[in-house]
Amino acid sequence: MTMKHSGARKLRELANFYSSFDQLNGVHPWMDAVKEGYVSYRVRALETGKVAYFNFILAKEMGLIPADHPHQMTEELEKKLIETFSIQIINEYDEISQRRIDPKTIRPHRYMATRYLQLQHANKQGKTSGDGRGIWNGTAYYRGTTWDVSSRGTGVTCLAPGAVAAARPLKTGGTEFGYGCGLAEIDELFGASILAEIMHLQGINTERVLCIIDLGKGYGIGVRAAKNLIRPAHLFLYLKQERYDLLKGATDYLIDRQVDNRVWDITTKTTARYDEMLHYISDSFADFTAKLDIDYIFAWLDWDGDNVLADAGIIDYGSVRQFGIRHDKYRYDDVERFSTNLNEQRAKARLIVQVFAQMVDYLKTKKKKSLRSFAQHPAVIAFDKKFTQKRSERLLYRMGFNEAQRENILASGDLFHKFDKEFSFFERAKISGSVEKVADGVNHAALYNMRNIMKDLPRFLATGTAAFEDRKMEESVFFKTILSGFAKARDARMGEKQRRHIENFQNLYKQMVKAAAGKQKPDTIIKGLAERSEKLNTTKRITGNALIEMVDELISAKKKGLPMEQIQKIIDRLVFDNAGMPEALTSRYYREINSTPAVKMDLYAKLLSLVEENKESI
Incomplete structure (x- = not known):
């Protein structure tokens, strides 16, 4: 032939x-x-x-x-x-x-x-x-x-x-x-195509x-x-309307889809299947919300279950943002109301689980009880415990520790709890002043960039020549490393309080590395830890502001004649740069990528410069 x-x-x-x-x-x-x-x-x-x-x-x-x-x-x-x-x-x-x-x-x-x-x-x-x-x-x-x-x-x-x-x-x-x-609008669609796939590559359900x-x-x-685009809101309206048959049909549909897709293992056909569903819902929302919290991902959660998937995942990218640092006072202005903020997402997810608990009780008894009466439901309490656990694991993951190392640390008494207090002291600090208006809402900017120290400290410890216990980053270097670009002149002065917390942070961090190593010496794992943390805390992280400006640049180039083929390649390359995150489950098609698309380099370089300029923004 x-x-x-x-x-x-x-x-x-x-x-x-x-x-x-x-x-x-x-x-x-x-x-x-x-x-x-x-x-x-x-x-x-x-x-x-x-x-x-x-x-x-x-x-x-x-x-x-x-x-x-x-x-x-x-x-x-x-x-x-x-x-x-x-x-x-x-x-x-x-x-x-x-x-x-x-x-x-x-x-x-x-x-x-x-x-x-x-x-x-x-x-x-x-x-x-x-x-x-x-x-x-x-x-x-x-x-x-x-x-x-x-x-x-x-x-x-x-x-x-x-x-x-x-x-x-x-x-x-x-x-x-x-x-x-x-x-x-086409800019909204381009933004969603980039961010949604990046979320997927980070192991976020979306x-x-x-x-x-x-x-x-x-x-x-x-x-x-x-695999399932049903939202909690698809079910909750029938709970609010007390239309039992429609609610049962919608809930059974959700369960059957999840079972058929081998996501949930529910075999019973009795009403006990609703309790089993509630267990999965509580667990998945705890895991999902913990990831959002640690990864600084703003997704407008509320009790109606509208802007979230029923199996706990992101839907509707219009108001979703990936922050560079912990801007947990940011609120999106939706004209008639302000959104929740990053700190409130846990409570809103808990409330969604609470509504599910109310719904399951109604499905089993055909009598609708007050939502308040389910505040201490076992599924809600389980959510709180699971969130705490998953948040701890996710923070350690972001720091570069693998699964076995995370288990070793969390099994070491209250070591992680002590470290978390020091970490949170810096992470949640705000610049001097108060809440200010930003382009699409309000925010009180974060003072410190903890992603920098998660990346730089293990690298510093991996290159030290002294005994591991004696290696120490100078307080002034540490402070300069974490200080964000939002800091005002008076915020940039390191006082005794900051020195004390920096010392405690470093001591506890080294203790965690030793605990993570188990019977090995810390030096045997610190290099691998540094490599993982470098990948997980990359400076190429695309924030919400960066994405908006990048898409504007793409559309401007498109109007000037940039071919559709180039837009495809540029989006692909932006996405592929985020592939290969440790432990993130992706299809073999991502693992088989062995080359990057050939793009118009001057435009691509401009897009990367926008990423750099906005790396700490909302």
Whole structure:
């Protein structure tokens, strides 16, 4: 067979394989499980747009493209992506105005916009809220795992806050009412594609961006995917409304999906399965919230369970930020209210578990008791204990200690507790002054950068020539290392109090290294510890402010003619730079990466300079 014929056959095979996208046709099992859990819409193909980004690795994990598919867009693949995802709902406004729509563009199946609880709606029972600008494309099944796929920017639904405020159907693209446009801005989608994948590579449970369709004029469609996109809010509205049958159907659906995907091991079919679910919920939210706390990740948690996945993970990146240092006084300004802050996320996660406990009791007794009566429920108490444990483990992980070393430290009496007090003294300190306005909210900046010392101290100890016990970083060097760029002149003076805490910090740190080493000498592990901490506390960490400025730079370059192919490669390279984090579970497709995409270096260097400039910001 000639090479020409071989190449043609390969293209035909690829085109045929792209038929896996055909399962994303609007049909979703939630429609059968919860008959009133959604609003259905006819959908039309836009037959326009360009693929601005495609997550090849995620698509391989989902079985949507072959495992050996080149990391390159083909004409056939782009055509299939446009056909599958460049769609818009025919909403109530379109129906009433009898908008002319070519019947050939209308899809055979209706797509759903799901109902769920949202605090920004006046109705606190979820009767008017849910997917305001998004629809669910369906599910993809591959190798025993089911994936949910949904799109945002596909038109304004009757569940949008703007549509509810207007008390009438809204035209897609209108801007008269806040949260009533129905479209998604392309900068928001680019930001989510980068940050979501970076979260995934750090071992944080999250939605991920599968594809971005650029529709032009600054708008696009963002396609998200996860093994389960159900939020607690999808269930909580039926608890608030005391609609038992719908709540049972929604809860059973959640459990069955988690069991089928081998995430939860629940075999009983009795009401005891709800108690088992509650155990998993409590455990996963404790682990998730501990990671957010230690990793300085702001995700707007609240009791409605809206901005979080039911299996404890990030969804909706519009208000998610990765801080450079512990800016735990930052609050996002959402016009009508301020968000929670980093310190409050634990209490809000605890409250979500508490609502789950109330919900499980209702499912078992058919009588709804007050939320207050579940404040000391065993699942809530278990959450507190698990959070403390997971937070300790995560901090030690961030410092570079491996699993066995962490176990040794935590088994050494109150050693970690003593160290944690010293660590927190520095980590939670704020610059002089008070809360100040920032671009999208308020903040009182952190005084110290503890990520620096987590990286630099083990490296210093690894290069010392004196006996391990006698190695000591000069207090002035230590203080200069941790002082953040936000410090004012009076904050930059080291007093006796700071000297004392620095001495205690170093002594306790060395004790932890000795405990971690067990029967070995500290010098046998300190080099490996330094290497791990260097990776885990990289200066290439992309903060929220850095991401905003980077995306602005990308869009500016795009307007000047930067090809879509380059945008794809730049996003991929930014993401790949975060691969290989210790102990983070990722697919083999990430482990098999052996080269970085060739990017426009002057632009990429500019993006990296923005990362550097914003490395300590919110």
